[in-house]
Amino acid sequence: MITFTNSGLYCAAGDFYIDPWKPVTRAVITHAHSDHARFGSRYYLCEHATVPLLKIRLGQDINVQGISYYESIYFNGVKVSLHPAGHIIGSAQIRIEKDGEVWVVSGDYKLENDGLSAPFEPVKCHTFITESTFGLPIYRWAPQDQLFAGIGQWIDDNRQSAKASVLLAYSLGKAQRVMQHLQHKTEKFLVHGAIANTQEALVQSGWKLPPIEHITPETPKSAFPNSIIIAPPSADVSWMKKFSPYALGICSGWMTVRGNMRRQNADAGFALSDHADWPGLLSAVKATGAQKVYVTHGFSSVFARYLNEQGIPAEEVVTAYGEEENGNIVNN
Amino acid sequence: MQQFAKLVQVISNSTKTNEKLSALSEYFATAPARDKTWVLALFTGRRPKRTVNTTQLKNWCIQETGLPEWLFDESYHTVGDLGETIALLLPPPTDRKAAPLHYWMEQLLQLDKADETTKEKFIKSAWSSLDESERFVFNKLITGGFRIGVSQKMMVNALAKTWDIPPATLSHMIIGNWDPREATIEDLLHLHTTGADASRPYPFYLAYPLETPPEELGPPEEWQAEWKWDGIRGQIIKREGQLFVWSRGEELITEKFPEYQPLATALPDGVVLDGEILTYANNTPLPFQTLQTRIGRKTITRKQLQEAPVAFLAYDLLEWEAADIRDYPLSRRRALLEALVQQVHQPMLQLSPVISFTEWPQLTALREEARAHVSEGVMLKKLSAPYQVGRKRGDWWKWKIDPFTVDAVMLYAQKGHGRRSNLYTDYTFAVRDGDNLVPFAKAYSGLTDKEIAEVDSWIKRHSLEKFGPVRTVEPVQVFEIAFEGIAASNRHKSGIALRFPRIARWRKDKPVSEINTLDDLKRLLEMHKG
DSSP: OOEEOSSSEEETTTTEEESOSSOOSEEEOSOSSTTTSOTTOSEEEEETTHHHHHHHHHOTTOOEEEEOTTOEEEETTEEEEEEEOSSSTTOEEEEEEETTEEEEEOOSOOSSOOSSSOOOOOOOOSEEEEEETTOSTTOOOOOHHHHHHHHHHHHHHHHHTTOEEEEEOOTTTHHHHHHHHHGGGOSOEEEOHHHHHHHHHHHHTTOOOOOEEEOOTTSOGGGOTTOEEEEOTTOOHHHHGGGOSEEEEEEOGGGGSHHHHHTTTOSEEEOOOSSOOHHHHHHHHHHHTOSEEEEEEESHHHHHHHHHHTTOOEEEOOOSTTHHHHHHHHHO | OHHHHHHHHHHHHOOOHHHHHHHHHHHHHHSOHHHHHHHHHHHTTOOOOOOSOHHHHHHHHHHHHOOOHHHHHHHHHHHOOHHHHHHHHSOOOSSOOOOOHHHHHHHHHHGGGOOHHHHHHHHHHHHHHSOHHHHHHHHHHHHOOOOSSOOHHHHHHHHHHHHTOOHHHHHHHTOSOOOTTTOOHHHHHHHHHHOOOTTOOOOOEEOEEOOSOGGGGOOGGGEEEEEEEOSEEEEEEEETTEEEEEETTSOBOGGGOGGGTTHHHHSOSSEEEEEEEEEEETTEEOOHHHHHTTTTOSSOOHHHHHHSOEEEEEEEEEEETTEEOTTSOHHHHHHHHHHHHHHHOOTTEEEOOEEOOSSHHHHHHHHTTGGGGTEEEEEEEETTOOOOSEEOSSSEEEEEOOOEEEEEEEEEEEEOOGGGTTSEEEEEEEEEETTEEEEEEEEOOSOOHHHHHHHHHHHHHHEEEEETTEEEEOTTOEEEEEESEEEEOSSSTTSEEEESOEEEEEOTTOOGGGSOBHHHHHHHHHHTOO
16 A cells, blocks of 8 residues: 655555655655655645644745544545654654555654643554664653653752753754743743744644743843753754853753763753654554554664564665654764 | 762763862762772772673573563664663663662672572672662673773872872872772872882873974973884882882783793892883884784793793883882983893893984984884983873873875774764775775774764665674775784785774765775785884
8 A cells, every 4th residue: 555665655546645755746744853744745734733833844835734633534535544643743643544454654653641742542554654763672761750850850950050951852842842841940941043933833823832032142141040941952062152051951862872972962861752662662563453564764674673573574664764863963 | 889870970971070070079078988999999990800791691681671682782782882781671670779889899799709590690689679870880890891981080180189189199099909898098098108019000101192393392402212112011110029010001910921020030129110011022122913912811822922022121210229219300210220221131121222313303304214113103201301190291292103094995884882872983994906895904983073973874874784783885985094003914804904093084085996905005014014
């Protein structure tokens, strides 16, 4: 039902692509991160909440249709519906059905309810196409309450020495999640422009988010001591200079491994991820009841081999997904 | 253990010397006395004897987690650290227990004579009582090696601050032979005043590389020049009728070099020599590869003694007639040294000769001949300077000759360790031999973090085959490889072995068709045969 082409995952029966990485006519989008939602396609279809996010990332003039979770739409007799993936606001798994055969494309997902995105729900299918960003058993997330308690403690420690706490988190998804869970720590967050823009689009579509202030060259130096500053991983160290004294913390699943954290030259790392960890991937795959699994971006060969050994036929598929996350973590 | 795990975490995460220092000082001010001694021992490279090996750890972890071995290996290659991999894979602790660092250290040492079952039981129960960060340090204690960014200098400074003792004095107090099970830090500091350990060496004075023209050092007559030897820096100590040989890594290596034994009688008591341990025959040093056959061997065969005889090229005298003379100017120490070596008159004790020169351009020209002397370049030492402690700028400089370089293509890549975890940073390079590519060197260093990120991302997209942790890549990326020496080798497919190969730069401008050939390397080898 889906073939793996040079442009992306293609459903020939319905003549549409899912998260194509080259411009196509019809693109069904799992979520608004740039490795999944790319520029140049003629029509886009996504969950309602993703529409404004797609517009700020790909341009206001794109041709995009929003539908709700569980709502069905037909392309050439192929039934397409979106189901919560729990990754970020508006993120969806895409369910495709034709003649009783069901395929599900996971996009990116996590199992824990982050309090903002619609929580992940397993969808029964015959074939499941899953991500594997953290598909190694070393990745096992602590519950988010515990992680945020740790971040809160770190902020308190920084405040002991009148330092600002700079937290790096992806501008779409992680940043909102972090602010949501730390809102009791501050009256308002100071944020980088990329995060301010995302916030503006979300607030305009009716999301209630904690108060923020966009950091500009005019922001007085007196605003920084003891503050909580949220910036994307790409933010430059020279941009942070004016916050001194500050401590730098990174929120990313990659922070699980010490070496990874050390080479970022950060003061603290928090293994907070919007992707499924190893136990999460395994339980998600099992919950679909799928008889065949394709594994995309991440530790795909490892996860596919393990599934095969567990008696679930699985294959590795090469895609252009995951570049954003890997790129970010290395470049910043 | 919690306190120690916290210390390790703070130190390894911090990039700021001041933060590390204050974490150490705080630890020394508050930790249990016996823990402190262990921390000092561990962070100054005194590894306790290994009582459990890495294969055992791996197997027990596999049993505890039920993971297949290949998946354990994949995890290890990504994390790049065995102790950390195990800490991450194990299920959460079921039986938390708080015990101090010295408890765990002593328990581990007691396992020395225990049977496998006892060891297994102990390690598994330790794992189930420690949390992730404690398990990590626990595993590191077993596998040895805390490379977490604490230098000897930093340890010395932290201790100096806590006990209010000048750093130079303190670094001498903690050097040498002591057992953390027996000595407390207070003992070590006290020992110094009563003077006890006959084997104790002095901290080495280390040179910085010279990066400016020598003319900037001032008048040439104020300087002494020597060849820079490519051996093992060492100290020979004769006290109380006994001979001790120390390496710069503060390892007591007396037994490894039986050639030096005649010095036990020939040298007068109360003498400490600084110099180079070198393989040496017919009044010339042999290439470093010959010394390598002597390192790391527990027993030395007669054949090795014949093929790679060792001498000591002395260049400084630190103790004379049982008095510390490091404060004397070099000119005076040198005069005493020359007289001593002549008087002792033993073939294995040689003077590192002084290169005579009157003008800097003259020395610059002589330096070009360094390789002919089996040397790496020139050392410059100020004649009026005392013998200092540690790496200090100003009085001693190393002025190395430029390395050899060849252009080569990347053939294989493997993920790195430590802060290079999950990044492809360890590369194998090849030169051309007709239509074939012949691997000839591995290199890990020389690229910036930014270049590493770029190369890593390229490798992840362009690997052809996977053999365990090794990826074969398209042979298109050309790098300039620098190295210090070249020797024939029958252990390598290329027939050559390089000394200290590293990446000089990434030649994005060069196509593979223009890389060097195996014949080029063979010519180089021919030209520089010892």
